[in-house]
Amino acid sequence: MSENPLLHRDLLDSGPPEGMTRGGKRLDHAEGTSTPLRPKVREPQPRGARIRGNRPVDQSEAANRFIAAPEHEKMHDERLWDLRQKRDREMHGIPEWEELRDLASAIKEHTLTHLDAYLEQFETNARANGVQVHWARDAGEHNRIVLAILESHGAKRLIKSKSMLTEECDFRPFMAEHGIEIIETDLGERIQQLDDEAPSHVVVPAVHKLRADVAQVFAEKLGSDPDTEDVHYLAETQREATRPLITSADAGMTGCNFAVAETGAVVVCTNEGNADLSANTPPLHIVSAGIEKVIPRLDHLAVFVRLLSRSALGSPMTQYTSHFRGPRAGGEMHVVLVDNGRSERLGMEKFWPSLKCIRCGACMNTCPVFRRSGGLSYGATYAGPIGIILDPTFNAHKYSKLPFSSTLNGSCSNVCPVKINIHEQIADWRKVMSETHELPLMKKAMMKAAGALLASPALYRAALPLADSALRHLPRFIIYNRLNAWGRGREVPHAPKQTFHQWYKENRGREK
Amino acid sequence: MRVGLFIPCYVDAFHLEVGIATLELLERFGLDVEYPYDQTCCGQPMTNTGCHAESAATEALFVRNFAPYEYIVTPSGSCAHQVRFNLDAIEQTEEVKQVRAKTFELVEFLHDVIKADAFPWAEFPHKVALHNNCQTLRGLRVASMSERREEAFSKPINLLSKVKGIEFVHLARPDECCGFGGTFSVFEEGVSAKMGHDKVLDQHQSGAEYVTSSDSSCMMHQQGCAERLGMPQKYIHIAQILNGARS
Numbered sequence: 001m002s003e004n005p006l007l008h009r010d011l012l013d014s015g016p017p018e019g020m021t022r023g024g025k026r027l028d029h030a031e032g033t034s035t036p037l038r039p040k041v042r043e044p045q046p047r048g049a050r051i052r053g054n055r056p057v058d059q060s061e062a063a064n065r066f067i068a069a070p071e072h073e074k075m076h077d078e079r080l081w082d083l084r085q086k087r088d089r090e091m092h093g094i095p096e097w098e099e100l101r102d103l104a105s106a107i108k109e110h111t112l113t114h115l116d117a118y119l120e121q122f123e124t125n126a127r128a129n130g131v132q133v134h135w136a137r138d139a140g141e142h143n144r145i146v147l148a149i150l151e152s153h154g155a156k157r158l159i160k161s162k163s164m165l166t167e168e169c170d171f172r173p174f175m176a177e178h179g180i181e182i183i184e185t186d187l188g189e190r191i192q193q194l195d196d197e198a199p200s201h202v203v204v205p206a207v208h209k210l211r212a213d214v215a216q217v218f219a220e221k222l223g224s225d226p227d228t229e230d231v232h233y234l235a236e237t238q239r240e241a242t243r244p245l246i247t248s249a250d251a252g253m254t255g256c257n258f259a260v261a262e263t264g265a266v267v268v269c270t271n272e273g274n275a276d277l278s279a280n281t282p283p284l285h286i287v288s289a290g291i292e293k294v295i296p297r298l299d300h301l302a303v304f305v306r307l308l309s310r311s312a313l314g315s316p317m318t319q320y321t322s323h324f325r326g327p328r329a330g331g332e333m334h335v336v337l338v339d340n341g342r343s344e345r346l347g348m349e350k351f352w353p354s355l356k357c358i359r360c361g362a363c364m365n366t367c368p369v370f371r372r373s374g375g376l377s378y379g380a381t382y383a384g385p386i387g388i389i390l391d392p393t394f395n396a397h398k399y400s401k402l403p404f405s406s407t408l409n410g411s412c413s414n415v416c417p418v419k420i421n422i423h424e425q426i427a428d429w430r431k432v433m434s435e436t437h438e439l440p441l442m443k444k445a446m447m448k449a450a451g452a453l454l455a456s457p458a459l460y461r462a463a464l465p466l467a468d469s470a471l472r473h474l475p476r477f478i479i480y481n482r483l484n485a486w487g488r489g490r491e492v493p494h495a496p497k498q499t500f501h502q503w504y505k506e507n508r509g510r511e512k
Numbered sequence: 513m514r515v516g517l518f519i520p521c522y523v524d525a526f527h528l529e530v531g532i533a534t535l536e537l538l539e540r541f542g543l544d545v546e547y548p549y550d551q552t553c554c555g556q557p558m559t560n561t562g563c564h565a566e567s568a569a570t571e572a573l574f575v576r577n578f579a580p581y582e583y584i585v586t587p588s589g590s591c592a593h594q595v596r597f598n599l600d601a602i603e604q605t606e607e608v609k610q611v612r613a614k615t616f617e618l619v620e621f622l623h624d625v626i627k628a629d630a631f632p633w634a635e636f637p638h639k640v641a642l643h644n645n646c647q648t649l650r651g652l653r654v655a656s657m658s659e660r661r662e663e664a665f666s667k668p669i670n671l672l673s674k675v676k677g678i679e680f681v682h683l684a685r686p687d688e689c690c691g692f693g694g695t696f697s698v699f700e701e702g703v704s705a706k707m708g709h710d711k712v713l714d715q716h717q718s719g720a721e722y723v724t725s726s727d728s729s730c731m732m733h734q735q736g737c738a739e740r741l742g743m744p745q746k747y748i749h750i751a752q753i754l755n756g757a758r759s
Contacts, residue, residue, distance in 0.1 A: 064702035073706075081685070088658060097661040366659065368689045372706050405700060407693030407707075408560070409646035414659035427598075430562030439562065443699065447563035454521070454557075455569030457550040464525055485698040489705025490736030493526040500524045500531030504547050508535075 043071040045213040048197070048376025054398050056438075059405040062377035063369070066208075076208055077371040083204075084365045086314020087415065094306070104307055105419035107300045108356035112346060118261040118294045119337065125264025126335055129326035136338045139169035145336050146171075146253070146286055147178055153284055153332075155180070155250035161268065161275040162186040163255030164202055164359055165288050167381045168340055168394075183245050185274035187235070190242065194221040200375030200383065203312045203361040208374040252278040254324070256289035257358070258304060259335070262297045265325040266335060269308060269318040276322050283331040285324065291337050292355040304358060307417035311362040345393045350428045354389050356418040363412035363422055369405055378402060385412035389425040392432075400438035403429035464499055513626075516581030517547045518574075518615070520554065520591045520729075527728045533751040534587040534618055540633070540755070541626055545585075548577040555601065556594040560694040568601040575602070575611045583625065584615040587751050589648025589727050590694070592617035597651060618751055619726045620654055623667040630674055633756040637677030640753075641720035641745075642668055643711075643734070645727035646689050654726070658687045668726060668750060675753055681718040688714075692733035708737035716743045726750045 046069040049062040067073050091097045111118055123133045136142035142165075150158065158180055160166070172182050172193070184190040188206040192199050195217045199205030206214070211229040219226035224237040254275045258267040266287050268275040279285040295301060309318045327333035346352050364370045364384035375383035380391040380399055388406060391399040403426050412422040433439055439447075453459050486492060498506075515538060519531045538545045554574055558567035574595070578584045586592050595615040602608060622628040648654050655666035672678055691697070691707025698704075712734055715723050723745055725731050731747040738745060748757065 060700045060702060063700075067702055067706045077710075091661050094661070368691065368707050369700075369703055372703050372710075403562075404696070405703075407646065407689045407691060407696050407704075409689035409693070410650035411646075411657075411659055411687070411689070414650060414657060427560075427562075430560075431564055432562075434562035434564070443561065444563070447558050447561050447566045451555075451558050451563065451566030451568075451570060454553040454555070455573055457552055457573070460521075460552045485701040486736070488701055489740060490708060490733065491739040492736065493522075493732045495526055496528040498528055500519045500528050500547075501549070503528055503532065504535075505549075508547070 042212050043069050043210075045069070045209060045216075046072055046374065048200070048374070049379030051379055054395070056401045057379035057398060059373065059377050059379065059402055062379065063373035063405070066374040066377055067372060072208065072210060072374070073372055075210060076374060079207060080365045080371045083312075083314055084362075084415070087311055087362060087365070088314075090310035090314050090316060094310070100303055100307055101417055101419050103303050104358075104417055105356060107295060107303060108418050109353070111295055112292065112352065112355055115291065115294070115346065118296055119291060121261040121296075122259050122264055122294050123337075125262065126266075127264070129264045130333070131264065131326055132332070132334045134334060134336045136336050136340070138340050139338075142169050142288065142336055142338045142340065143171060143174040146288070147175070147180070149284070149286060149334055150180060150251055153251065155282075155284065157181045157183065157245065157249045158251045158253055158286075159183045159185050159246050159249040159278045159281065160253035161255060161270060161278045162189045162199070162205065163253075163288050164199075164381065165255060165290050165338060165340075166253075167198060169288075169338070171288075181245075183242060183249065185242075185246060185278050186270070186272060187238065187274075190238065191217060194218070198376065198381070201361055201364055202359045202382070202386075208376065246277060246281060249282045251284040251286065252280070252282045253286045253288060254279050256287050256293050256335075257308070258301055259289050259294045259337075260296075260298050260301060261294055263325065265298075265323045267301060268322050268324065269305070269320065270322070271313075271315075271319045273320045276320060279322070279324055280328070283328070285327065285331065285333045287324065287333070287335040289335055289337055291339055291342050292357075304417075308358060308360055311415065311417040312360040312365075341393055348393070351389065351393065351425055353420050354386070354393075354422075354425060356420050357386055357390075358418055359386075360417060362415040362417065366411045366415045367406075368409070368411075369407065373405070378405070385422045385426065386420070389422060389429060392429055396432070396436065397438060400433050401440075403427075403433060461501070464501075513543050514580075514582050515543045515545045516578045516584045517545050518551060518554075518578065518584055518586035518591065519547065520586060520588045521552060522732060523587060523728050526732060527749065530587055530728050530749040530751055533749065533755040533757065534585070537618075537622075537751055537755040538585060541622075541628060543626075546581070551577045554591045554594045555599065556591060557695055559594065559598050559601070560696075561699075564601040571599050571602045574599070575608050578611050578615070579607050582614065583621065584611065585618055585621045586615070587618045587726065587749060588729065589617040589619075589645045589652055589654065590729060592620075593647035593651040617648060617652055617654070617726060619648075619668050619671060620652060622671060622754070623654075628671065631671075631754050631756070634674075634754055635676040635756070635758065636722075636753050637679075638721045638759070639679050639681050639719055640672070640722045640724055641681050641683055641715050641718050642666075642672070642686075643690065643715075643723055643725040643727075643730060644668065644687070645725060645730050648726060649687065671754060672724070672750065678753070681720045683714045683718050685714055690730050690734055692730045694729070697733055704733070705737065708733050709741060712738040712741060712743055712745070715745055720745050723747050724750050724753055 046066045184193045191206040200208045215229045218224040222241045370384040382390045388402040410423045555567035555570040690711040691704040735747045
């Protein structure tokens with residue numbers, strides 16, 4: 001491979017290590033494509049946003065720390081960009097791609113505008129299949145319902161597949177307080193659980209970690225060798241440690257990608273088969289489902305299944321698309337339908353289309369800010385473009401700064417398989433923050449001053465020559481000081497001798 | 513055809529040559545171009561920050577300045593995008609609606625309105641990388657985007673292809689945002705500069721001698737990043753190339 005400084009240096013190593021190839025070809029499926037990374041000097045893993053009670057989360061502070069860890073930042077950017085490119089290749093293989101996006105968006109909009117009817121249809125059909133259906137108004141109610149089910153079975157250990165909804169509900173800490181042991185069965189999520197860190201991405205939860213970071217976590221928590229970063233060794237260590245806990249678990253939990261109203265079935269998509277492991281190993285299966293996950297018919301599922309994994313990982317389909325229609329013989333199946341702010345969001349004129357989201361993470365993979373910041377920099381359940389339009393619906397003050405962590409470039413809206421106008425909603429959230437006095441005072445004052453200046457030709461003209469003469473004459477150390485946000489990473493523009501306005505007056509002076 | 517020339521604030525202050533090239537280029541096509549003296553800005557800095565109320569007076573001034581013209585042309589895609597899609601802090605009178613509908617970014621005006629098909633005065637024997645500003649690309653839709661499955665097209669490439677001697681080079685991530693993002697460039701300075709550094713490295717790797725764009729704002733940021741990293745590529749507005757700049 002040629003010397004290309006655009007690539008992470010570990011990508012340039014001659015032959016990939018054993019296990020990354022099969023039959024001479026690089027393994028090329030989904031999460032299996034993690035890049036072999038062997039930093040020569042171990043760079044500590046940058047941690048996420050600093051949470052200080054209800055104070056606004058400072059994403060850019062955490063992003064700067066992520067960028068200051070170049071091994072991590074470069075790997076993260078390239079790994080997610082690789083997913084984006086694979087997604088593009090899959091898209092080009094489907095002539096009707098844009099039509100599928102239109103259909104997916106239309107199905108979701110239709111369902112959301114008839115949500116009550118489809119939820120009741122789902123409930124009726126699920127009950128007819130022998131499933132017990134519960135309704136939870138919020139996170140607390142969800143957690144209490146699940147706890148009550150577990151207690152009624154005397155269950156002490158719960159194995160679960162990945163679910164963003166349970167992250168919303170702070171499910172693991174709640175269960176720990178009540179003496180229930182939780183084992184995550186998704187490998188990435190398990191790594192995050194062992195590291196006591198939230199998932200940084202909705203699909204690839206540990207994507208911000210290097211192999212060295214994982215080796216470190218496993219060494220501390222599972223007693224493996226901290227200096228062995230071989231993926232097979234690490235995976236095997238984890239498997240050996242966790243498998244006995246899984247096989248002897250009392251209860252299993254999964255999330256829900258789609259709840260089909262006409263059949264009452266719950267559909268879960270995974271690449272590791274861990275939803276099946278969680279649902280089928282113990283006799284008790286509990287499903288945590290957001291109310292926006294319902295779709296009317298099984299036919300509609302075909303549209304989403306074609307879009308989901310292509311958008312998420314650039315693979316044609318997830319390895320497993322499991323339909324759970326009822327309890328196993330002698331077992332029990334429960335579905336907890338959770339609102340947790342969704343009804344309120346449905347009533348928000350500008351923001352209700354965010355409920356169309358199928359949590360594929362394509363907007364995160366394509367977002368140039370996300371790729372350079374890491375998902376934990378957002379300090380919220382949801383990160384990246386979709387996160388910064390969802391999080392403020394949970395807490396507008398705490399997440400008031402997040403909508404500014406975007407360049408409004410619009411790539412997110414155009415990769416979104418359900419056509420959420422993400423970047424427009426980001427701009428709309430900025431307006432809401434400004435109108436509800438959530439902007440920092442200095443920012444607001446600057447905009448007031450700019451607005452006054454730019455509304456007055458006389459003031460504007462008076463300000464301009466001053467500005468450029470200042471730039472021309474100030475010594476460099478004043479322009480490039482710590483307070484100068486422009487100059488820290490860039491040179492300032494060179495001001496010409498004249499403004500265009502002055503030139504036009506002198507050369508074309510048709511004064512009216 | 514009476515055309516009002518809108519020179520955005522940062523072009524006015526920092527890019528005299530871009531203003532002159534735009535004016536001369538439009539005049540080469542026999543247009544009656546006027547620069548209204550009382551113009552300032554399109555309101556984007558405020559709107560971009562969520563401060564729509566603070567943008568209202570600037571937007572009203574824009575409409576007053578440009579209402580008399582048949583077309584309003586500006587060498588900036590993001591400003592044209594602001595006027596066409598976001599100039600809504602003021603009451604949407606018939607006059608406001610018309611000003612919004614007849615405001616064009618230079619490339620789309622040349623390509624779609626006057627259908628310019630030759631630039632015989634222009635010659636640019638250099639390796640050039642094109643940078644499409646994000647609002648110009650995904651908002652004004654001057655070119656196809658990599659995110660969508662659509663027929664490939666590019667209005668700026670169509671125009672530049674008519675310039676003698678020009679050679680295009682290709683970036684590894686052609687549609688990736690450069691990180692300018694208006695007020696993002698100062699309020700989220702760290703990520704902005706990192707994105708800019710990655711962008712100029714990509715341009716350098718592509719072998720570009722020049723980078724061209726229909727937006728000086730992105731290029732102001734990119735040039736600052738390239739100079740900081742000591743990269744040799746130069747930045748030139750598409751108006752200058754089309755108007756016959758040699759280097």
